[in-house]
Amino acid sequence: MAGQIDAKLKALGIELPSPMQPIANYVPYVVAGDLVFISGQLPAIDGKVAWTGKVGAAISIEDAAKACRQSFINLLVHLKAATGDLDRVVQVVRLGGFIAAGADFTQHAAAMNGASNLAVEVFGDRGRHARTTIGVPSLPLDAAVEVEGVFRIA
Amino acid sequence: MAGQIDAKLKALGIELPSPMQPIANYVPYVVAGDLVFISGQLPAIDGKVAWTGKVGAAISIEDAAKACRQSFINLLVHLKAATGDLDRVVQVVRLGGFIAAGADFTQHAAAMNGASNLAVEVFGDRGRHARTTIGVPSLPLDAAVEVEGVFRIA
């Protein structure tokens, strides 16, 4: 029997791909007690970063929100591997959002909402999280955004 | 009877305003076991960011320290909401400081001290925290600084 969160993902039309391995000598996640720390995720699809360049220039706010959503999907991929069953997730604790942009950019929140909205769509009240969003001049592989997460499991 | 930390805040002339709600789809704080994760706080007063622009240019180091202090006050607002009573705080665990500045800026520590000093003024030894401070090109709403925090409660 599929889990409730798996069913929710299916209803949203989201199929979790195979986990993408880190691009360097670290691991996708670490479980420490009831907390799961997941490495910063780039907005990759099929192992390739799908949104590159700067938000507010090459990348529109709308596309940046889609990129953050994709980064959150990639967090879910590793969270499922960490837990075995996403129904074990009792809380999305904290998301960190990094938006590659110039000095005059101000719409970080609108971009990061792509991740936050999906967290709440998938997990409901358990998806309401603390969040920090900042601008950065550059990200690995020229990614437009990066999202990291801490989750609490039963 | 007012709590000891409430009394300390009063002695410092600090009145905690009503919590400002997040500017997007997330929550101000999440309690996970005995840790409280609080969302990144902008230096807002009465719901409006009071220090905008870049530190070292439009904003002096002294004003940046005041802005970090205000961000810490905004952390306290949510910490009080999370705990009900600030006397329950047993440790300021970690503060993250984000200073909007150009590539040649080097005085991040002096700016962030505005938050750190207030943490120790308010909580005494329990206010001594781990800290990471970095420069960023831009922050939400053109804020000059942003401060996030993790706290431990009884």
Added chain:
Amino acid sequence: MAGQIDAKLKALGIELPSPMQPIANYVPYVVAGDLVFISGQLPAIDGKVAWTGKVGAAISIEDAAKACRQSFINLLVHLKAATGDLDRVVQVVRLGGFIAAGADFTQHAAAMNGASNLAVEVFGDRGRHARTTIGVPSLPLDAAVEVEGVFRIA
């Protein structure tokens, strides 16, 4: 009898110096339950930042990796002070890497590997960590890199 991790450090030719004190009003680490949060570490040697300037410009990728390795050594200094005995470390939970670089920089992962590789050399499987690496325009004292860490202890 020296601990196993101390012996490993000796075999790697790494002597942990005396802890460098924070450059401002905070502490090097906080222990919260079984987690140790360590402040962001600059690549300092003998109390002086040894790699300054921007990675990809004044600082090569290779030197940036060395700088990240040194920042990790500085994390170890405080981790030893926090634990008394590095053998008590059961997991490197999360490393945060901050690479001072321009908007066109893309090799953050290669730089941060200097820290990640040493974590695994020193702690073996317990050294495999979650990681977030981002670019920043500037760091305290013009440091080229900064690395922070969360560790789990027995």
